[in-house]
Amino acid sequence: MNLFIRDRFPDLSRRLLDRLRPVVSGRLDRGMHPYGGQLFAYCCFDRERMTALQLDCPMICIVLYGQKDVWLGDRAQSFPAGSVFVLPAGVPMDVLNIPDEMNGLYVALRLDVPSLPEGITPLSAAERLEGRAVGSFGVPLGEDLVEALCHAATSIADESTGETIKRLRMTEVLALLRPLPQARALFRQSVAEEVAWLIATAPSEQWSVAEVARELGFGASTLRRRLSVEGTSFRTILRRERLRAGHNALAAGASSLAAAEAAGYSSRSHFSRRFRESFGTSPSGRR
Numbered sequence: 001m002n003l004f005i006r007d008r009f010p011d012l013s014r015r016l017l018d019r020l021r022p023v024v025s026g027r028l029d030r031g032m033h034p035y036g037g038q039l040f041a042y043c044c045f046d047r048e049r050m051t052a053l054q055l056d057c058p059m060i061c062i063v064l065y066g067q068k069d070v071w072l073g074d075r076a077q078s079f080p081a082g083s084v085f086v087l088p089a090g091v092p093m094d095v096l097n098i099p100d101e102m103n104g105l106y107v108a109l110r111l112d113v114p115s116l117p118e119g120i121t122p123l124s125a126a127e128r129l130e131g132r133a134v135g136s137f138g139v140p141l142g143e144d145l146v147e148a149l150c151h152a153a154t155s156i157a158d159e160s161t162g163e164t165i166k167r168l169r170m171t172e173v174l175a176l177l178r179p180l181p182q183a184r185a186l187f188r189q190s191v192a193e194e195v196a197w198l199i200a201t202a203p204s205e206q207w208s209v210a211e212v213a214r215e216l217g218f219g220a221s222t223l224r225r226r227l228s229v230e231g232t233s234f235r236t237i238l239r240r241e242r243l244r245a246g247h248n249a250l251a252a253g254a255s256s257l258a259a260a261e262a263a264g265y266s267s268r269s270h271f272s273r274r275f276r277e278s279f280g281t282s283p284s285g286r287r
Contacts, residue, residue, distance in 0.1 A: 013083070013141065015146055017081060017082050021065075023041075023153055027041065028105060029043065030045060035157040037156065037166070038114065038156065038170070039109065040112070043106065043107045045099055045105065045106075047099065048106070049094065050094065053094065054089075054092055055089045056114075057113060057114040058113050059111060060085075060149075061085055061087060061108055061111075062109045063082065064109060065081055065100045066098050066105060066106035068097055069096040070087070071093060072087070079138060081100065084145075084149065088185035088188070089188075111152065111153065115189075115193075116174070117167055120171065120174050120178060120187070121187075122187055122188070122193065123189075123194075126217075127187075136182050137185065139177065140180070145176045145177070151169050156169070174187075191216070192227055192232050195212055195216070195223075198215055199238055199241040200245070204245075204264040205264065207238060212234065239274065239278075256272065260272075271283070
């Protein structure tokens with residue numbers, strides 16, 4: 001078992017525990033407990049092993065009491081209290097939850113990341129390869145990351161905190177994790193989502209399958225096949241993202257002509273027709 005060395009940053013681990021243990025102090029009975037849209041605490045009192053576990057979305061995990069052992073492919077790591085690590089979605093893994101010897105508790109907080117917030121970029125082709133090569137999925141702690149994790153968890157758990165603030169706190173966490181190879185699993189998206197993100201960065205560009213495939217590190221035929229497996233097509237995504245850009249331009253006060261140009265349509269009538277098909281209304285009334 002390859003140990004994740006927490007002792008490199010004992011002060012930061014202690015600060016993390018001191019700030020986050022009170023979040024779950026009132027609910028330490030067995031099982032999973034939701035603390036908001038994407039924050040959960042899990043508690044058990046006996047050694048507990050789960051095999052072939054697959055997550056629906058990637059997550060950030062913080063061990064508060066006890067220890068978690070994870071076997072992911074040919075990689076195995078052990079995470080004591082105060083550790084932070086990232087686990088991917090859709091990948092079978094074995095986990096062992098070990099209660100603390102002093103109080104008999106295993107407790108961990110998990111922050112689910114079902115989608116990337118605006119402003120956080122998905123992985124490039126080179127980063128996807130780099131992420132697969134990284135042997136560790138334990139995240140090294142830093143002052144800023146500890147503060148961001150504590151702010152995010154306490155904000156999400158607080159029912160009086162608005163959704164905008166909660167999203168902002170999670171964005172701060174992801175922005176700090178984005179450069180770390182150990183956290184790559186959080187930023188992997190479906191091929192369709194990656195195509196959509198790329199087109200949305202410049203919707204007026206004359207994107208082709210070959211150009212998008214090259215940007216994502218695929219061949220054109222591979223891109224078409226992967227999108228087909230995901231139940232969509234390049235043309236569908238291109239049209240949706242362009243029309244979304246046009247819709248946003250209109251909402252910001254642009255004329256229908258300017259919105260058509262922002263969406264990459266050379267013909268305003270063509271844009272109007274597609275807009276009506278998608279949104280059930282015409283971008284009329286603006287000149």
